[in-house]
Amino acid sequence: MKQAIGKDQVSDKLDAVKRSPILMMDDIGADAMSSWIRDEVFGVILQYRMQEQLPTFFSSNFTMDELEKHLSVTQRGDEEPLKAKRIMERIRYLTKEIEMTGKNRRNG
Secondary structure, eight states, rough: OHHHHHHHHHHHHHHHHHOOEEEEOOTTTTTOOOHHIIIIIIIIHHHHHHHHHOOEEESSSSSSSHHHHHHBBBBTTBBOHHHHHHHHHHHHHHOOOOOOSSSOOOOO
């Protein structure tokens, strides 16, 4: 998606992602999102998938509550808790939270 922004192809990429038969969004919350990405890209994808009841999977190192707090702070440091709450309502609708435990296998 980041590459599409520079090439002015956001609409095409957005349609492809939101309409995908199955979508896996990996490591949500690993990077700070601009409010535009959160609301106009991520929010649009989630809204469409919720309405169409399409299978959507997420992975994150955050719990749902931690992710909501993370999404409420923009890259500029502004706090927008209501917008984060709207995103989280969609995530909660689409998912069932499952905690994965065990040894971190990334560190050998």
